[in-house]
Amino acid sequence: MVTGSLLFLKLIGFAGIISAQNTSLSDKAATKETQILYSNMHKLAQTNVIFGHQDDLAYGLGWAYEKGRSDVKSVTGSYPGVYGWELGHLELDSAKNLDGVPFKNIISYVKTVYSRGGINEFSWHFDDPVTGATAWSTPKTTVKQIIPGGDHHAAYVKYLDKFALFVNQLKGPKGEMIPVIFRPLHEHTGGWFWWGNKECTPEEYIALWRFTVDYLRENKKLHNLIIGYSAAGYATEQDYLERYPGDNYVDIIGFDAYMDKDAAYFKSDLNNRYQILEKVATEHHKLPALTETGYILIPDPNWWTQVLLPALKQYKTAYVLTWRNWKTEHYFAPYPGQASAADFKKFYADPKMIFQNKLKPTIYTQNL
Ligand code: BMA
Numbered sequence: 001m002v003t004g005s006l007l008f009l010k011l012i013g014f015a016g017i018i019s020a021q022n023t024s025l026s027d028k029a030a031t032k033e034t035q036i037l038y039s040n041m042h043k044l045a046q047t048n049v050i051f052g053h054q055d056d057l058a059y060g061l062g063w064a065y066e067k068g069r070s071d072v073k074s075v076t077g078s079y080p081g082v083y084g085w086e087l088g089h090l091e092l093d094s095a096k097n098l099d100g101v102p103f104k105n106i107i108s109y110v111k112t113v114y115s116r117g118g119i120n121e122f123s124w125h126f127d128d129p130v131t132g133a134t135a136w137s138t139p140k141t142t143v144k145q146i147i148p149g150g151d152h153h154a155a156y157v158k159y160l161d162k163f164a165l166f167v168n169q170l171k172g173p174k175g176e177m178i179p180v181i182f183r184p185l186h187e188h189t190g191g192w193f194w195w196g197n198k199e200c201t202p203e204e205y206i207a208l209w210r211f212t213v214d215y216l217r218e219n220k221k222l223h224n225l226i227i228g229y230s231a232a233g234y235a236t237e238q239d240y241l242e243r244y245p246g247d248n249y250v251d252i253i254g255f256d257a258y259m260d261k262d263a264a265y266f267k268s269d270l271n272n273r274y275q276i277l278e279k280v281a282t283e284h285h286k287l288p289a290l291t292e293t294g295y296i297l298i299p300d301p302n303w304w305t306q307v308l309l310p311a312l313k314q315y316k317t318a319y320v321l322t323w324r325n326w327k328t329e330h331y332f333a334p335y336p337g338q339a340s341a342a343d344f345k346k347f348y349a350d351p352k353m354i355f356q357n358k359l360k361p362t363i364y365t366q367n368l
Pocket residue numbers: 086088098099125323324
């Protein structure tokens with residue numbers, strides 16, 4: 001018996017060492033807090049999924065900029081565990097992001113979230129550095145023009161300089177850099193952004209990605225970034241990896257998937273994409289996530305437990321992030337009285353799910 005238990009412990013210990021090796025960040029100079037957070041996210045992802053919401057603390061249905069308020073908290077009693085923030089228009093030196101959220105608020109939200117052991121994530125719908133058009137433009141040659149050697153490379157470098165200035169303001173009480181998930185150049189397998197797959201070759205996209213990460217790490221000395229690679233649609237592993245920049249440039253791999261009325265289609269598409277994601281995550285030792293999802297206006301009162309949760313129970317997912325609660329025509333999380341609010345409470349109470357109330361600030365300081 002004793003021998004058996006010892007053997008068991010040895011095996012567990014050995015497995016622990018192996019998994020610890022596999023949970024290193026791609027940035028070998030990552031700060032201690034960033035590395036610990038990432039390892040803990042790997043650990044939690046073995047059994048649980050952290051729920052996330054875009055712009056959660058900034059506004060919701062019928063309110064904006066009320067300290068402490070959150071639609072997710074109003075429904076469940078807890079804030080989400082992951083908080084998505086948008087950086088679009090940071091590149092323009094604008095005081096507010098493209099959705100009207102002041103950057104100074106975002107800095108304060110990020111610090112609040114960090115202090116309670118929540119996790120911050122950034123997306124960046126930046127304007128085209130060549131044409132000045134929005135992220136939703138398809139000029140065909142921008143990526144080629146902004147990679148090293150391109151005639152507008154300097155304009156892109158300025159974007160990254162602004163990003164670095166912003167990130168350098170995200171510091172904890174001891175002056176430590178607050179770890180953040182950075183999910184640049186997302187949904188690149190789609191055709192709607194200027195960095196999409198009809199806009200550049202795989203080599204150009206990869207060159208842009210690698211330059212972005214190298215410049216932020218090496219020139220700007222940012223070592224608090226957990227890099228997220230997040231596709232839109234894909235049908236095969238080959239599609240998913242066509243523009244993959246390499247294991248040294250990515251920590252989280254995921255995809256964005258929204259439901260559009262047809263639940264059967266959504267479920268089968270999620271299954272297909274998850275199966276591929278799981279394989280890639282295992283082979284590349286990366287952390288899988290459902291980096292954006294939602295059903296606009298959530299008209300199905302059981303969507304959370306009947307559609308989303310079964311997928312989350314089937315596939316390893318570090319976190320799932322629903323998009324923003326902007327207005328009555330555009331929201332993705334329930335608010336009190338919304339059709340799916342009761343079901344969302346069940347989703348929240350499911351042992352699989354982690355919200356803010358199950359996370360502690362030690363997620364940044366102590367290995368679980
Ligand atoms: C989109 C919409 C837009 C918004 C953008 C960036 O999906 O919510 O209204 O500007 O995300 O946050």
